[in-house]
Amino acid sequence: MRSTASDVARLAGVSVSTVSRALTVPDKVSTLTRLRVQEVARGLGYHPNQAARGLATGRTGNLGLVIPDLENPYFSSITKAVQSRARSVGYAVFVADTDEDSQEEPEIIRNLAKQVDGVILCSSRASDAELVDRAKETRVILLNREAADLPSVTADNVDGMRQAVRHLWALGHRDIAYVGGPVRSWSDSQRRLGFERAGAELEGVRTQELGAFQPFFSGGVAAADIVLASGATAVVVYNDLMALGLLERVKERGIVVGRELSVVSFDDIMLSAAITPRLTTVAVPIPLLARTAIDLLLGLFEDGAGTPGVARTRVVSLQHTIPVDLMVRGSTGPVPKPHRSLAR
Amino acid sequence: MRSTASDVARLAGVSVSTVSRALTVPDKVSTLTRLRVQEVARGLGYHPNQAARGLATGRTGNLGLVIPDLENPYFSSITKAVQSRARSVGYAVFVADTDEDSQEEPEIIRNLAKQVDGVILCSSRASDAELVDRAKETRVILLNREAADLPSVTADNVDGMRQAVRHLWALGHRDIAYVGGPVRSWSDSQRRLGFERAGAELEGVRTQELGAFQPFFSGGVAAADIVLASGATAVVVYNDLMALGLLERVKERGIVVGRELSVVSFDDIMLSAAITPRLTTVAVPIPLLARTAIDLLLGLFEDGAGTPGVARTRVVSLQHTIPVDLMVRGSTGPVPKPHRSLAR
DNA sequence: GTGCACATTGCAAGCCTTTGCAGTCCGCAC
DNA sequence: GTGCGGACTGCAAAGGCTTGCAATGTGCAC
Structure with a gap:
């Protein structure tokens, strides 16, 4: 249905490796080749298959957000903010609504675990021990909740x-x-x-x-x-x-x-x-809350660089408290x- | 970080193929083997990597939902309903908020296209032609909008x-x-x-x-x-x-x-x-709206069977109008x- | 003129599943 | 006793991408 890297490679007269490099690490490719590849890619409307990339790199570019009740305006605002911030740093977000029922969480997290780089778990009412357990499946950031020494972002x-x-x-x-x-x-x-x-x-x-x-x-x-x-x-x-x-x-x-x-x-x-x-x-301050949570999550595995052009708060501690007014x-x-x- | 099919295979003393079959098409495997594999899998907390499965099968088990404004209660209810229905039939959902700006849509859809089986596009204000264009990237269902002969679900x-x-x-x-x-x-x-x-x-x-x-x-x-x-x-x-x-x-x-x-x-x-x-x-009736949209979407590519135990409305037409009260x-x-x- | 460093590029393996094909083994019929 | 079908199972390829390593080619220093 959609074009792949090998399509681009064929049309540009290079190998798939070169296509990949031209698009992800441009400085490892000669200017001429890079330009040609990029042009062909654009012409074909080529966009790398995230799933495949995830398989190869171990990084998916996806985040999970587990939220208690989307019909509560507070949580829908959080969802909006998280989603917006995530997109601005190049991540897509899975949203799962638990209906204020933390029993669902393990199942959700398990299903998401392999296709996300981490999940933001919002206002979970699970016990500390349960939360620590969940954090074993994938990286977890707690939002509006502290537990053990799990990374968290909370309002004061x-x-x-x-x-x-x-x-x-x-x-x-x-x-x-x-x-x-x-x-x-x-x-x-x-x-x-x-x-x-x-x-x-x-x-x-x-x-x-x-x-x-x-x-x-x-x-x-x-x-x-x-x-x-x-x-x-x-x-x-x-x-x-x-x-x-x-x-x-x-x-x-x-x-x-x-x-x-x-x-x-x-x-x-x-x-x-x-x-x-x-x-x-x-x-x-929901935008700050969301932003901190995401930056904290990304800080957990990105080596520091991050998306160019998007400033990120440097993560120091793992348990953030956001001031309120x-x-x-x-x-x-x-x-x-x-x-x-x-x-x- | 997490166990793979080959871990299960090793521990169960079978090949990866058998593991895969034991978990997805149980009747192609002897009862004895199946039980052993399933037990090992459970013991290891093994869950197949959706991304890899998606690569192999072409089906991801994911859906996209593009929504204009999560802070509007109407849309957050839709999001909740879509997400809930999707989960009950075994799908996870990406949510993207466009802030009432349909310019973002092509980019969002393109990024999602490869990791979803389809996208529900809600209340898009894009032109018919633009929408037809978007539908080229992946399967698209229009929600609260009709355009050309694209599949859609709308309120009356x-x-x-x-x-x-x-x-x-x-x-x-x-x-x-x-x-x-x-x-x-x-x-x-x-x-x-x-x-x-x-x-x-x-x-x-x-x-x-x-x-x-x-x-x-x-x-x-x-x-x-x-x-x-x-x-x-x-x-x-x-x-x-x-x-x-x-x-x-x-x-x-x-x-x-x-x-x-x-x-x-x-x-x-x-x-x-x-x-x-x-x-x-x-x-x-938002639940009905959401349910119809999802069933319509799944009906577009599932051969009819669907998730066992979950009744699905048989899809007849592609443009549904939901009665209102x-x-x-x-x-x-x-x-x-x-x-x-x-x-x- | 020769050798070397370095910039480019391609090869091929690997990520984790699924699945067509083929092999093994068993039981049964003739 | 031989042959055959069928039930299981494993092999290997495929899916699209990244990336270490090797190969090629260039320019430059000596």
């Missing part, structure tokens, strides 16, 4: 939570709840940790942790009434999607968010700046009135 | 629009606007067509077409004031994401959607049933009062 959840709670504190809130995400989620455990620490650092704050809830819109809806019953004047929600759900239900109950109840969440998905009230949220918007405001919890 | 946009307009008509609306999506979008042109036809079929309806707008939240925001200025009592919007934007701005202007202005759109993304007011929308929800309601346009 603890600091993000600190920023969120301090912001609420500065607004006068003294009774703050955390609406937690799924059990076994590493991010959730980090956010809980940050929540506890931040609460302990600040004076006169009463904190309470709710959940686990599902990390979907529906999870937020489910959490809403519990939050209202808790007496908290402000709430930090595991992620934006849940916050959206919570807002919806809270508004339905006639509460004005930003005045009667302040809401902060995590991720900064596109919609969170679009809805009313605009959502105060801890923004994870609190985006203050309309969903948070001053505590409405002296609240009974202040008296305590 | 015209009928969807008919349903939408009739619904508005039944509610008493006689002055209806269409907020259009991007120029050169095939779906948009179909929806415009349906809009014009539906308007012509119904008595006393005044229709007007606005746009083109960008198919994002921001596009809807931009359209809002124009819609309000148009005097229309009801509006059909190109897609849900835009409708969300429009709603936001319209609400900001103090208009109550569902009472003072009725809004219908297309896609039925998850959020459209979640926000207030819930969005009346033409639902595209209007989901009536809160964003549409009876026309508020006799409107001047009624008098005309």
Whole structure:
């Protein structure tokens, strides 16, 4: 169906080896030959067969991305960013959605292992031991998760939570709840940790942790009434999607968010700046996250050169933490009135 | 790094050929040998190298999906569905996001061509001729787009629009606007067509077409004031994401959607049933869309058998149109009062 | 003029499977 | 007892590319 290197070789009157070299290591071929080969190749629309090249070199030029739920805007943004960065450095990416079910992961990784140079495993809820196991099949970078000493890229959840709670504190809130995400989620455990620490650092704050809830819109809806019953004047929600759900239900109950109840969440998905009230949220810089993950992965086996013309962050450590920023918007405001919890 | 067929062969005391056969065509191997080979293979965690298999058989077990914008929930749902269906029939999928820019497509397809058995090209805005060209590189299925006689799977946009307009008509609306999506979008042109036809079929309806707008939240925001200025009592919007934007701005202007202005759109993304007011929308059955596309693609080269245990729709025609359903929800309601346009 | 270094290029092996063909062995029929 | 078909199995080629090594040819120094 498509032309091969030997077609090019025949037409250019050279051997296949020369064709290969002319296209991959141009300086090992005389200028004249190189030009001729390249011209014939272009004329034929020749592109080397990646699979064959992979067989020969052991490098496939492919990456895998294992993601929990493409329908969560946060993860689809990550997918978009990873895919975009990968393409800009000459890699194609396999995407596999696990439906928030880490049981599928080993099978997926095994199937991908031979045709990728590595996989980015996003927000896996598998245990440390399981993850170490998976890393045996192929190179693995953990995204939004740390485990053992596997290479990983994570957002600074603890600091993000600190920023969120301090912001609420500065607004006068003294009774703050955390609406937690799924059990076994590493991010959730980090956010809980940050929540506890931040609460302990600040004076006169009463904190309470709710959940686990599902990390979907529906999870937020489910959490809403519990939050209202808790007496908290402000709430930090595991992620934006849940916050959206919570807002919806809270508004339905006639509460004005930003005045009667302040809401902060995590991720900064596109919609969170679009809805009313605009959502105060801890923004994870997704492009940076994706870029770091890919550079880390490539750094694991590329000798340093990389794709010419594309600057790459030099990889130093194997466990990266990306700084996060609190985006203050309309969903948070001053505590409405002296609240009974202040008296305590 | 990983074991190969020859490792298995050595340990099982047979030849590589036998290993291959034991694993792919078990009935050509004696029961005893087969069992031994399978056991050794399992013990070694052996999985055939897909790339090598692809070289040998010409079939890769991979699919490509080219999608305009992963951050649009409609497309991320499609990606999820395609990926899920593909996996269930034993295929892995490459995902490439073009950022709504069809210029990238040829390059992407060319790079993927040799490592996939086919490509699903979603909502491409390329011209017919360009698409025919792309189909020369590898098998191509068009999704949300028809062109020439290329195989395609599309939603029934015209009928969807008919349903939408009739619904508005039944509610008493006689002055209806269409907020259009991007120029050169095939779906948009179909929806415009349906809009014009539906308007012509119904008595006393005044229709007007606005746009083109960008198919994002921001596009809807931009359209809002124009819609309000148009005097229309009801509006059909190109897609849900835009409708969300429009709603936001319209609400900001103090208009109550569902009472003072009725809004219908297309896609039925998850959020459209979640926000207030819930969005009346033409639902595209995405799983069916994805499933049809994949089955069509596989039907193009699999001899009929397919993966055992997984039923597949028998492919008859090459251009499929998927029926759509209007989901009536809160964003549409009876026309508020006799409107001047009624008098005309 | 001779020899040598070096730049080019081709040969052939190797990467891992699959698969047509051929060989071996067995059992059975005549 | 001989012959034959059939069931298994191995050999080897093929698929497209990369790359170490060898071969060729050139230019230059001495």
